[in-house]
Amino acid sequence: MQQSRYLTAREVAETLGVSLATVYSYVSRGLIRSEATGENNRKRRYLAEDVEKLSERKMYRRDPAKIAEHAMHWGMPVLESALTSISETGLFYRGQDALQLATTATIEEVAALLWAGDRGNAATIFAAKSAPALARPHQWLQTLDALDASLSPIQRAAIALTLSSVDDLAAYDLENVDSAIQVGARILRVMAVTLAGMETSAATWLTKPGISLAEILQRNWQLPADTARLLDAMLILCADHELNTSTFAARVVASSGAHLYLAVSAGLAALQGIRHGGSTLLVEGLLREVGEPQHVRRVLAQRLQRGQAIPGFGHRLYPDGDPRGKLLLRLAAETYPDSLSVALAQRLAETMQEETGRQPTLELALVTLANALGLPEGSALSLFALGRTVGWIGHALEQYQSGQMIRPRATYAGV
Numbered sequence: 001m002q003q004s005r006y007l008t009a010r011e012v013a014e015t016l017g018v019s020l021a022t023v024y025s026y027v028s029r030g031l032i033r034s035e036a037t038g039e040n041n042r043k044r045r046y047l048a049e050d051v052e053k054l055s056e057r058k059m060y061r062r063d064p065a066k067i068a069e070h071a072m073h074w075g076m077p078v079l080e081s082a083l084t085s086i087s088e089t090g091l092f093y094r095g096q097d098a099l100q101l102a103t104t105a106t107i108e109e110v111a112a113l114l115w116a117g118d119r120g121n122a123a124t125i126f127a128a129k130s131a132p133a134l135a136r137p138h139q140w141l142q143t144l145d146a147l148d149a150s151l152s153p154i155q156r157a158a159i160a161l162t163l164s165s166v167d168d169l170a171a172y173d174l175e176n177v178d179s180a181i182q183v184g185a186r187i188l189r190v191m192a193v194t195l196a197g198m199e200t201s202a203a204t205w206l207t208k209p210g211i212s213l214a215e216i217l218q219r220n221w222q223l224p225a226d227t228a229r230l231l232d233a234m235l236i237l238c239a240d241h242e243l244n245t246s247t248f249a250a251r252v253v254a255s256s257g258a259h260l261y262l263a264v265s266a267g268l269a270a271l272q273g274i275r276h277g278g279s280t281l282l283v284e285g286l287l288r289e290v291g292e293p294q295h296v297r298r299v300l301a302q303r304l305q306r307g308q309a310i311p312g313f314g315h316r317l318y319p320d321g322d323p324r325g326k327l328l329l330r331l332a333a334e335t336y337p338d339s340l341s342v343a344l345a346q347r348l349a350e351t352m353q354e355e356t357g358r359q360p361t362l363e364l365a366l367v368t369l370a371n372a373l374g375l376p377e378g379s380a381l382s383l384f385a386l387g388r389t390v391g392w393i394g395h396a397l398e399q400y401q402s403g404q405m406i407r408p409r410a411t412y413a414g415v
Contacts, residue, residue: 005088005319006045015051016058026054049088079251079406083114083394084240086317091324093240099327107213107235107390111188114240114394115181126185126212140164144194153195153382158268160194161187165261172259174400183260184393188213191264191389195382196220213386221375231383233331234369237324237362238387240395246270246277246388247395254396255406267392271385280380282311283367292340293347300351312364313352321359328365332372341371 007015012023012032026032027046031054034044084093091098094113101110108126109119116125140163144156151159164186165171171183192213197220213235214228223231240247250267254260271277290299303310315322329349332342345368349360366380373379399406 005048007048007051008045012046012051016055047088078243078408081242081395081398083391083398084242086242088320091241098237098239099323102233102236102327103331105236106232107239107387110236110239111184111390111393114390115184115397125181140166141193152378153197154268154272154378154385157191157194157382157385158265160190161261161265161268164190165259168261171261174257174259177397177401180260180397180400184397187260187264187393188386188389189216191386192216193220195386197376217383217386221373221379223373227373230331230335230369230373234328234366234383235387235390237328238366238384240388240391244276245273247391250392251395251399252406254399255402255404257405260393260396263396264389264392267388268385271388272381277363277381277384277388279311280363280367280384281378283363284377284380286311287341287344287348287367287371290344290348293343296344296347296351300348300355310352310356310358312348312361312367313356314358315361318359322361324362325360325365328362328369329360332365332369336372339372341368344368 009020009023013020016023016026023032023046027034032050033047035047037043037045082094084091084098085095086092093101093110094117096113101113105113105119106122108122112122112125113119140160143163144160147156147159168183168186170176170179173179193216196217212228212232214231217223217231218225218228243251246267246269249270250263253266254263258266274282286299286303290296300310329342329345332339333346336342345360345364349364352358352360363380363384366383370380370383
């Protein structure tokens, strides 16, 4: 099917293998949405997304095994979740607009919403009393400090999850939802102090009352106090995105009966792939290569002529542009109007739109804001990881409650 968001009636008929009369019948039954084109109300165009869904349904009825094969690659849903919905109208966490939450809520409130269904529970979930289960934070923080300095924050976070899980025996009680939620709060604190490039003294921040995740990042990165609000927005827009690769990995591990630390570790491993969160590192490389706004067109031309992809642009789920990237780039322009990083991203976005029609994704916006804030290299991935940990935990909790093990079958294609 073509990449356009809309199809003509004849294209719909050819795609579905039906007559034009059948197409109009589908429209009248609400199976395919249409809208008028221009001033002529009789001439209409049809939403490609609806046609694709109808095509998949027809395929499923004809050959269930075939649809299962396609479901694993941007195909039909493979399991139910009440956490996040993605549609042409936007991104929603338990029915609440994620973009609105990004400008009005904290990451703790969004975690409470995704984990417990009520953002008003944030104060209870993230109270200081949730931390004492980490009995020896000084010891494992010192262990991290003794490791090779060349390890990235993400690599340190993976080790920190293993070390801190040793003392958290409550993590093994998968049936106690309230206890598991408290474990999730502890995991977020461990991730925050590690990804922000903690020092041994940061152990006190694991139990310090009243300090938020954004404030931990802001203080460790020595940023102005008012940047905590911006950090919250970045974390919230990273919090969840349905069954992406890392979330599916975390959910599969949770379905085996593994505790939350292991589920989050699985998500963290998958996130680092360059087709997922690791693409932020590719975006960093692109922006370094461009350097200044006046070099944008030359670098893009060279890359495209060499057959190289342009990272940070085009998202399959958002034909009209990634709303997360749009919002964060707007916040970046409003907060840092004189930033070279912001100007560079704006010129890059304008040129890509003109030449390819592709629009910025979340990854470009994260890197742009990280550069504008003067954060260490790789910090965009750290922010992505910390925010997405909220979603991994939410999906793991949901999987525990379902009691199901995710174990699909493979179609044998060997000798």
